[in-house]
Amino acid sequence: MTAPAPARTLAVAHRGDPYVVRENTLGSLRSAVAAGADAVEFDVRLTGDGVPVLLHDRTLQRLWGQEATLASLSYAEVQERSGGGIPTLREALKIMAESPGVRSFIDLPDPAAAEPTIAEVLESDAAARTYYCGGTAALLTIRAAYPAAEIALTCSSPVPYRAGLLRRLRPQWLNYRFGLLDEATVREDHEAGYRVSCWTVDWPRNWRRLTAMGVDAITSNRIRGLRRHLGS
Template identity: 55%
Template sequence: MQNVTAVAHRGDPYRFRENTLDSLRSALALGADAVEIDVRLTRDGVPVLLHDETLRRLWAHDRPLRALSADEVRGLTRGAVPTLPEALLATEGSRVMIDLCGRVDRRSVERTLDVVRQCGAGDRVYYSAHAEAVLAVRAADPAAEIALTWTSLAPPRPAVLDAVRPRWLNYRFALVDRDLAARVHHGGYLLSVWTPDTRRSMRRLLDVGVDSITTNRVDVLTALRGEILRDGIELDGIVRGDMVRDDVVRGDVVRDAG
């Protein structure tokens, strides 16, 4: 359980605005193994970090991102919406899950992958999205690491899995139980879930055997993971101590019998 990958959803959004450099850095400082970021293209084809179609919720500008140039976005947000290269530089040395948002087409996928390559980050970036988007990723990069997002209890069709060739199957956390986890692992895939934010939900998912948890509360997850690791070490020490004592007792019995 202690080996579960802790993925920070949009960074550390309880402390900093989501998908900003401060949010990403904070998540990594809290012990995240990876950060999840949402990527969209501006009008002039620059990949930037934004989950929504517009700047309204986070930046109080009801302007569609696809209608704005990168310079216009920078001006409206005072430079606070990072470009993908800025985010990759800020997370250098750490894993990054890129969630491909919005209307994903071949151009946006290829542009995003090109930037990742140019930044020399191909070995630490992986991509999550629904089937249509990750099919475009697979077509653009046969070696890309993919987490296929799936929102149904019915398993992905074999034809989809054969075409996408994901490493991960990525489920909404409430769908996941022991049977689903066993099915995913039996198929040879790793199991990723999003986005449990309570300790109770995280503990349940660790108990059923998920491989990765994407959460808004990476501080809670890393603390829980640490507790489980410490408890496991303590339990192992107790068991080993009992075994040693049993060996000593058995030796005494043998000597007495002799």
């Protein structure tokens, strides 16, 4: 089976629009949508009391100047320490619903967040506009909890995944660290029925190389530049 050829390469905003607005915030999501993203990638983890929120790191140190781990704090404490800046997944999905043509691409760095995330997506009626990446444990949980989920299997090593995992996970996408890609890999993945996405690509020379290969989606911190490169 061969994957259908994309009408165009999709522009995916990495953690929103992080060079304009702080990553994984509602403002960053809005900025990415305004810049013309086809999809917005954001990270979901759980607070200590089980609330899915947007944060990539285990701690609040890098973005919010707080040494505490997210898992050690209640949602109320997270709000206090971030000045209300760390949004819930529910809030993020509500923002994304305002632009129904733009998809949510949820990254799950912590497998414990997978089941609460899919529950929130379904409750928010956002399943048709959402797809997922992350570690294999998180993605297997997503697949089990919602068999119709659209999954992008992260490929960060040149060692291919075992056929057994691919059968269990049934990803629609293979999502590569961009330096691993070449024309043969893209062609072979398309022939096997997968769509090909890549991350995190911020420079025009790499955008040109990857679009020439025929990748289906590019994730970038520089969504405005990528959008200009890809056109409308």
